Amino acid sequence: MSEKQLMKGNEAFAEAAIRGGCRLYFGYPITPQNEIPEYMSRELDKVGGAFVQAESELAAVNMAYGGALTGKNVFLSSSSPGIALMQEGFSFMASAEIPMVILNVMRGGPGVGGIQPGQADYRQATRGGGNGDYHIPVYGPASIQETVNIIYDAVTLADRYRNPVIILADGMLGQMMEPIILPEARETVTEEEIRIQKPWALLGHQDKKERTVVKSLRLQPDDLENHNNKMHEKYIEMMEELPQYESYRLEDAEVVFVSFGSMSRIVREAMDHLAEQGIKAGMIRPISLWPFPNKAFDEISPKTKMVISAELSIGQMMDDVKCAVCGRFPVELLYRTGGMVPTPLEVVEKTKALLEVTK
Amino acid sequence: MATHKILIAGFGGQGIILIGQMLAYAAMMDNKEVTFLPSYGPEMRGGTANCTIVISDSPISCPLVDKATCLVVMNQPSLAKYEDMVEPGGTVFINSSLVKQGVKRSDLTEIAVEAGELAIGLGNEKMANIVMLGALIRKMNFVSEENMEKVLAKVFSGRKEHLLEGNRVAFHVVK
Numbered sequence: 251m252s253e254k255q256l257m258k259g260n261e262a263f264a265e266a267a268i269r270g271g272c273r274l275y276f277g278y279p280i281t282p283q284n285e286i287p288e289y290m291s292r293e294l295d296k297v298g299g300a301f302v303q304a305e306s307e308l309a310a311v312n313m314a315y316g317g318a319l320t321g322k323n324v325f326l327s328s329s330s331p332g333i334a335l336m337q338e339g340f341s342f343m344a345s346a347e348i349p350m351v352i353l354n355v356m357r358g359g360p361g362v363g364g365i366q367p368g369q370a371d372y373r374q375a376t377r378g379g380g381n382g383d384y385h386i387p388v389y390g391p392a393s394i395q396e397t398v399n400i401i402y403d404a405v406t407l408a409d410r411y412r413n414p415v416i417i418l419a420d421g422m423l424g425q426m427m428e429p430i431i432l433p434e435a436r437e438t439v440t441e442e443e444i445r446i447q448k449p450w451a452l453l454g455h456q457d458k459k460e461r462t463v464v465k466s467l468r469l470q471p472d473d474l475e476n477h478n479n480k481m482h483e484k485y486i487e488m489m490e491e492l493p494q495y496e497s498y499r500l501e502d503a504e505v506v507f508v509s510f511g512s513m514s515r516i517v518r519e520a521m522d523h524l525a526e527q528g529i530k531a532g533m534i535r536p537i538s539l540w541p542f543p544n545k546a547f548d549e550i551s552p553k554t555k556m557v558i559s560a561e562l563s564i565g566q567m568m569d570d571v572k573c574a575v576c577g578r579f580p581v582e583l584l585y586r587t588g589g590m591v592p593t594p595l596e597v598v599e600k601t602k603a604l605l606e607v608t609k
Numbered sequence: 610m611a612t613h614k615i616l617i618a619g620f621g622g623q624g625i626i627l628i629g630q631m632l633a634y635a636a637m638m639d640n641k642e643v644t645f646l647p648s649y650g651p652e653m654r655g656g657t658a659n660c661t662i663v664i665s666d667s668p669i670s671c672p673l674v675d676k677a678t679c680l681v682v683m684n685q686p687s688l689a690k691y692e693d694m695v696e697p698g699g700t701v702f703i704n705s706s707l708v709k710q711g712v713k714r715s716d717l718t719e720i721a722v723e724a725g726e727l728a729i730g731l732g733n734e735k736m737a738n739i740v741m742l743g744a745l746i747r748k749m750n751f752v753s754e755e756n757m758e759k760v761l762a763k764v765f766s767g768r769k770e771h772l773l774e775g776n777r778v779a780f781h782v783v784k
Contacts, residue, residue, distance in 0.1 A: 365650060425647055426645060428645070515671045591673065
């Protein structure tokens, strides 16, 4: 284990990807994640990797797709409007079963929007912004350390499922600094090892081999249906294996928040203020956003009066919360949007107002 | 130890972010829990800059500060903007070289530091932030002087090593 160091979120995320084994990065600048391409342009070369600044996000995602076809681990990062441009590529990669680690340092939207923190890409990420029957595992970590760990683990997760993985951070996590411990760097994988571990990788025919074909075009509907069904089995496995969450003070909670990422940290402090005022509040913090940790909601006490989806978007996560609550408790919404971030005291006031209305 | 919530604000270019980061580094070296959150945006020299640092013995949930225990303002507009954000009983450090109208509230302790003038006296106005950092540490003991000395040496190393001695003097000018 390396020792504790103070790192800016974005730089730590880039380093986590390198230590996790990513050797290729393609990107196009966009705030608030510009420290990532900057870091990659400086550091990737030192570990035998390659950094390419593309001419657009559309180019970046397709370069990344091409790079990943060689079996090397690829890291792709952008922020909301840039990620929107990449959606076609995500759908293609999912269909072609190509691993990829994707980081979205979210900002306020829609459209070009602003550059302050947001979570309004929740629906796009968890439902899939591209076409077709596909899923991408989505994570919403709450600290720099947790984001680092998830990026590091996502490299092997993406390989194992042969599927992209998305991590949703935001401008706050990207720009802030916290002491962290970086994971040990994985060994660089050689071409020989890639040939053994990833028989699908396109590394040349070596004169004798049968052609390896990677594609997302399947013109025969029965062929495509079979393919989609095969992929769906993989998604069912993900739904079993990947749900992840943390719960706090659910016992006897009068009100239970559901919140992820930066917002969950604000809610966590608001919970202490509420406790001081005699209001027992608990929280479910989804770490995986797809698959959503539905089982967590079975832990909610029957005494709970209300579940509040607290998010930096207008009810995008609330759809999943309602689905998980399944009619057992009233579900309310507490949000800011467009780059506005509430303070803990604002969360306290809004919560009290919601409780007052339902009295 | 109580949790310290420190807000530092001033003009872009005054080294606001730098002293905030230095405080965070030293806090980590003191084995404290710490978060550093800068303002970010389409900002430039002469615009506004601020950052919040939370230092605690226990894990920090929220890096965002709605009530600061300590405010450091390097220019007049920042005091007007952030005075209301200080917790009753909190401390406000003002760079009295630029902040001519002091703290209005009676429930706050004001500590005036002639950071700009002192830095000019030492031959480099740009060191006003380090003068202020020294005053802040000495009066508030947020972090140990010993570790802050190490951070100074780390920040002013390599290409910036020629600035170390001057900044060391600036750091110690307020007793």
